[in-house]
Amino acid sequence: MPTNTLTPPRTDIGAPPVRSSRMGWLDALRGLAAMVVVFEHxxxxxxxxxxxxxxxWFDFGRYGVFVFFLVSGYVVPFSLERRGNVREFWIGRFFRLYPAWLVAVGLALLLGATGVSWGLPAALDERPWTSALAHLTMLQDLLGVPNAVNVLWTLSYEMVFYLLVTALFLAGARRASARVALGFGVAAAILGVALxxxxxxxxWPGGTTFVAALVLVAGLAALLSGRRAVRRAGVAVVATLALTLLILDSRIGGVESLCIIATMFAGTAVRAVQDGRLRPWPGAAMVAVVPVLVLIAGLRTPPAWALSGGPQPLGRDWSIAVAAAWLTFLGGLALRHRAMPRVLVWLGLVSYSVYLLHPxxxxxxxxxxxxxxxxPGHQRLAWYVVLVSAVLVSAWLAHRYVERPAQRLGRRLAHAR
Structure with missing residues (x-):
């Protein structure tokens, strides 16, 4: 067995066998979330x-992305544990995310250069190489770099989550998801407004990006090392990088950043309780507290001594949307054994391309x-049908000719020795 392969230990709680089939309810949630984000924009x-x-009263965009965050939290750590191999996990993530991402960024650059769209943020032209490097790390929203495509900001928090999940996996803290979610939730509710x-x-705009990219590459290389001491150092490096950027350098502010990570780890804990890898008590109780803490954090008014220059609370529209995202996720979980509408399942399959290409x-x-x-109103409705149709066709093409071939290549490379 390769030295960087960590097989999860057997548990007396009774983890069920891995199911190879896709979970239709998760695809349905992804499809719903993607179309709500399209509606928002x-x-x-x-x-x-x-x-x-x-x-x-309701932030449609935040509703959609928080459904995505819950689904990612539910699925991604299980993918790492199922593989039991950090190298395979990161190869899979790379070929899952980057090919369609490259298509979206390339299309945005093309439309901006030809004047078809309104163009890219002006700040990208001021430091093009720094902006490109930040985007390649997918941490640009935590590095002070405007997003080339407005929806790319969520991928920065997905990347932070992947880094933390990998660090916990290698540190042997696979059952810590509920405690981690609770910790981030408490931090968001108490400290978030002061960050x-x-x-x-x-x-230090350019330097922050360069150092973060260097530390990220070094940390990931250490995580993939065959030497235990080097892997332990890598755990410390990537965890420190992720937490530092999340707490000190987030564009959206500390409150929402911490709420996002708390929500994702809560999704992980839900899966762990469901599969029997985490005992219902106190695991389920801790998970139940997380959305309450997130809503409190979103409504808190910052104190006068806050360090962030008088940030405003996220507001009722944000809080209602996040609460609705939780209810949607739990509703899908309750209906997981039922057949989902085929259209939603199909939308879930192409949801990543829908999300990236619709802007x-x-x-x-x-x-x-x-x-x-x-x-006139009827013409705008007709244009909306055109918009949705164009989004779905472009997403189907990207899924068939970019995403699927890239994922097949990733699987071959992951299993190559």
């Missing part, structure tokens, strides 16, 4: 009435239609 273009009336936003990048389609539609106030 189409409001300013085609449905401003919904923006004015509903958005003060700075973009502290490192604002003072470019939205910008093209906006360029074609102009200001929505000048368009």
């Amino acid at each position: 189409s409001l300013d273009v085609l449905l401003p009435e919904v923006r004015r009336t509903a958005s003060p 700075p936003s973009g502290l490192l990048a604002s003072r 470019m389609v939205v910008q093209v539609i906006w360029r074609l239609t102009g200001e929505p106030a000048s368009i």
